[in-house]
Amino acid sequence: MDDDVPDEAFKELHTGDIGGWGVAQIAAGTGLTVYVIWTGFVQPGFRRVPLRLQVPYIPASRIQVDHVMNLLRGRKGGFVDLGSGDGRIVLEAHQQGFTPAVGYELNPWLLRLARFKAWRAGHHEKVSYRREDLWKVDLTECKNITVFLAPSVLSLLQKKLEAELPEDALVIAGRFPFPDWTPYRVEGEGVHRAWAYNMQAQRQNSLKKNDSHEKQPQQ
Numbered sequence: 001m002d003d004d005v006p007d008e009a010f011k012e013l014h015t016g017d018i019g020g021w022g023v024a025q026i027a028a029g030t031g032l033t034v035y036v037i038w039t040g041f042v043q044p045g046f047r048r049v050p051l052r053l054q055v056p057y058i059p060a061s062r063i064q065v066d067h068v069m070n071l072l073r074g075r076k077g078g079f080v081d082l083g084s085g086d087g088r089i090v091l092e093a094h095q096q097g098f099t100p101a102v103g104y105e106l107n108p109w110l111l112r113l114a115r116f117k118a119w120r121a122g123h124h125e126k127v128s129y130r131r132e133d134l135w136k137v138d139l140t141e142c143k144n145i146t147v148f149l150a151p152s153v154l155s156l157l158q159k160k161l162e163a164e165l166p167e168d169a170l171v172i173a174g175r176f177p178f179p180d181w182t183p184y185r186v187e188g189e190g191v192h193r194a195w196a197y198n199m200q201a202q203r204q205n206s207l208k209k210n211d212s213h214e215k216q217p218q219q
Contacts, residue, residue, distance in 0.1 A: 057085055058148075060089055060174060063188065064148075065089055068194050069092060069093070069096055071170075071194055072144060075170060076098065077098065077144060078100050078142060079093040079145075079146075081104070081146045082145065082149070082157070084103025084105045084110075084129060085105060085107075085148070086113045087103050087110075087113070087115070088114075089148075090102065098144060102128045104131075139160070139165055142166075143165075143169045144169070145170070145172070146173075147174070148174040154177075154179060155178075158181060167203070169199040170197070170199065171196070171199065171202075172194055173194065173195045178195070178197065184196060
């Protein structure tokens with residue numbers, strides 16, 4: 001992992017560097033607490049990010065995590081979660097045998113929480129949580145990807161994924177589907193639903209759509 005979680009977390013707890021909100025977040029670990037922190041203290045740091053690309057933190061439910069893992073069943077290799085939040089999906093992926101398991105998250109409070117949870121589970125040296133802009137992450141070698149992001153982000157992210165991912169990559173979206181992609185499998189219902197997209201099939205669909213548009217007679 002990027003940082004030594006026990007040393008960092010407990011050093012800050014003893015010195016008081018993280019403040020009362022940080023202690024409350026680590027102690028409670030609830031979506032509401034983290035959301036309050038995000039809104040009051042972290043969100044101002046994202047002001048350079050367009051509002052439609054800012055995604056408030058809503059933790060994945062146990063059912064949602066199970067649906068993601070069901071869609072990944074039978075696959076192996078590395079795993080990446082874009083916008084990994086408190087890291088629960090990355091941690092579960094590692095426990096299911098995916099390695100390396102990496103989460104990318106800009107919110108520093110959520111990174112602290114993710115690292116703390118990984119340390120508490122005894123896996124802090126096996127998973128990695130990185131504070132990096134997902135738009136700048138190189139995805140050319142990523143084969144198992146999950147995203148729990150807003151539709152406004154997904155509409156732009158699909159272009160990056162199509163341009164960078166290998167042919168045998170599998171992309172899973174939770175809560176919201178990619179607006180222009182066709183899933184090959186869907187797991188769950190309502191807010192717990194997850195969509196799986198085969199990258200090779202998706203590229204073929206995109207090419208067919210482009211060819212169809214080019215062949216249409218101009219008015």
